[in-house]
Amino acid sequence: MFDFYFHLPLIxxxxxxxxxxxxxxxxxxxxxxxxxxxxCAWIQNRPGPNRTIAPIGGLLTPLGIVGxxxxxxxxxxxxxxxxxxxxGGKFTFKEDPVPAHVNKFYFILxxxxxxxxxxxxxxxxxxxxxxxxxxGQTILQPIVLANVDIGLLAVFAVSSLGVYAVILAGWxxxxxxxxxxxxxxxxxxxxxELAMTLSVLPSFLWMNKPGGQGTLSLFDAVQMQNGVWHGFxxxxxxxxxxxxxxxISAFIFLVALFAETNRAPFDMAEAESELVAGFxxxxxxxKWSLFFLAEYCHMIIGSAVCILLFFGGWNILPWIPLTTLxxxxxxxxxxxxxxxxxxxxxxxxxxxKVFSFIFFFMWVRWTLPRFRYDQVMHLGWKKLLPLSxxxxxxxxxxxxxxxx
Amino acid sequence: xxxxxxxxxPLTFAERTYIPQIIGGLWVTLKHFFQPTVTLQYPEQRPEIxxxxxxxxxxxxxxxxxxxxxxxxxxxxVCPPKAIRITPGEISAESDNAxxxxxxxxxxxxxxxxxxCGLCQEVCPEEAIFLQNQFSMSGYTxxxxxxxxxxxxELGGTLPDEHLKWDKKKTAEEHGNAH
Ligand code: SF4
Ligand code: SF4
Numbered sequence: 001m002f003d004f005y006f007h008l009p010l011i012x013x014x015x016x017x018x019x020x021x022x023x024x025x026x027x028x029x030x031x032x033x034x035x036x037x038x039x040c041a042w043i044q045n046r047p048g049p050n051r052t053i054a055p056i057g058g059l060l061t062p063l064g065i066v067g068x069x070x071x072x073x074x075x076x077x078x079x080x081x082x083x084x085x086x087x088g089g090k091f092t093f094k095e096d097p098v099p100a101h102v103n104k105f106y107f108i109l110x111x112x113x114x115x116x117x118x119x120x121x122x123x124x125x126x127x128x129x130x131x132x133x134x135x136g137q138t139i140l141q142p143i144v145l146a147n148v149d150i151g152l153l154a155v156f157a158v159s160s161l162g163v164y165a166v167i168l169a170g171w172x173x174x175x176x177x178x179x180x181x182x183x184x185x186x187x188x189x190x191x192x193e194l195a196m197t198l199s200v201l202p203s204f205l206w207m208n209k210p211g212g213q214g215t216l217s218l219f220d221a222v223q224m225q226n227g228v229w230h231g232f233x234x235x236x237x238x239x240x241x242x243x244x245x246x247x248i249s250a251f252i253f254l255v256a257l258f259a260e261t262n263r264a265p266f267d268m269a270e271a272e273s274e275l276v277a278g279f280x281x282x283x284x285x286x287k288w289s290l291f292f293l294a295e296y297c298h299m300i301i302g303s304a305v306c307i308l309l310f311f312g313g314w315n316i317l318p319w320i321p322l323t324t325l326x327x328x329x330x331x332x333x334x335x336x337x338x339x340x341x342x343x344x345x346x347x348x349x350x351x352x353k354v355f356s357f358i359f360f361f362m363w364v365r366w367t368l369p370r371f372r373y374d375q376v377m378h379l380g381w382k383k384l385l386p387l388s389x390x391x392x393x394x395x396x397x398x399x400x401x402x403x404x
Numbered sequence: 405x406x407x408x409x410x411x412x413x414p415l416t417f418a419e420r421t422y423i424p425q426i427i428g429g430l431w432v433t434l435k436h437f438f439q440p441t442v443t444l445q446y447p448e449q450r451p452e453i454x455x456x457x458x459x460x461x462x463x464x465x466x467x468x469x470x471x472x473x474x475x476x477x478x479x480x481x482v483c484p485p486k487a488i489r490i491t492p493g494e495i496s497a498e499s500d501n502a503x504x505x506x507x508x509x510x511x512x513x514x515x516x517x518x519x520x521c522g523l524c525q526e527v528c529p530e531e532a533i534f535l536q537n538q539f540s541m542s543g544y545t546x547x548x549x550x551x552x553x554x555x556x557x558e559l560g561g562t563l564p565d566e567h568l569k570w571d572k573k574k575t576a577e578e579h580g581n582a583h
Contacts, residue, residue, distance in 0.1 A: 363434070
């Protein structure tokens, strides 16, 4: 029933998928900003934005009509859904001043540079899996725009480009607050990148047999948590999530992720109580919203990578891989193993996990106060880095002994 | 003053990792997440006004409908930001209240100036001006924010006291202080 899709030429399919991903990322990142306000409100015993309703008349009429459906409309209004449209409209249409004292070229370039890596990294992040018949064999294939072997390396390489946006913005703004924000952000990102990269290495030590074909693919990272990888079966790890046998790695990765995405308690680059608004002090309107979206895109990608490496990817529960779930489902639904259905289930589970992670990000943000800058550096260099090195040595020795 | 030396206990290892504290904090915020909100949905739900609240100053009438203000201008004099502007006037001889002699011809309180200090209420010898429960004033122009006499009486209403001192005075005059 869905076969026509697979008969399209590859390039058309990829373009469609890319558009789908961008169409998904943009509103989701925007919705995250709304969710942030709601979560923050609920944590502070407030209702949050619950008044906005779209007008009937003009462009927003469809939304306005939805808002007036009994029960559903008021519910959406309570949830602040229409606030999203109001925010978006405001960001898009309000005046976008460029201060006189800035370096115009880099000032305008910075938000663009922020957005590009944020959307590029999606290409190598697999979001689900389906059964495909290749050379007569039924094997699991990832749903991903570019299934490259350097998956994780690509994510790290491209997403760390995001720091250039912060530095550019801070420098081009020609304002001391923005400049301090940019300087802080760059130092912080560099420090935590080290710990982050070292913390994921054990996961790839598990996957890559010495002498065998090496891979850094994120799909294989999930496959390993299914217990199968390139036919090399680790029965003892069947369906076990990375976080269970690499808790320290997962912890370091998570902490570094907070620092990398400039989220509280590591939001040194913004630090609104110290630096006005940090690197985007001079920005407004649409340019500012691009920074904002980029931050949420980074959060989404970061959470996705963390889930792929340590939290079982699209496997619904520990010890229940997607394949098991689909086998079980096919008792009830005849087309359960169909690529599109299975893909959608996988994507659904994965997206659900990403949302839980985003919620966790927000939850932490509204719980913890910001670190002092020297504490951030202290934590990064003197605590997390040695810990991740020790962790790496431990797993190197352990894996060497186990796989001997 | 005695100096109290507070001994600072060194942090335990668990405290230095922050983790138990962070988990504790997350637990607290999670509890709040599921608690009902405490916000007052303002325009629909009005706050309960406490006793002795000093809202917008208003003029009141007595139970017979006589305006109590006699235009003595004490409030105008005492008002710190000079928010009150009174034009005194004579009460015409035909009126039932001719014996009161004086009343305000115009009485304006500029709510852009008023600081809600309550001195006008304090100083008024006639108990004619009161800061009541009205707390929300808004308007599109400056002129709209000046309460004139009609508006002040409309906001103020009637004070249900039974002094009726002017009526008693009139009766006393007519009957030769016979009470
Ligand atoms: S409350 Fe104070 S400021 Fe306002 S009118 Fe009375 S005396 Fe003037
Ligand atoms: S309100 Fe009271 S104080 Fe003010 S003029 Fe009238 S009688 Fe005098």
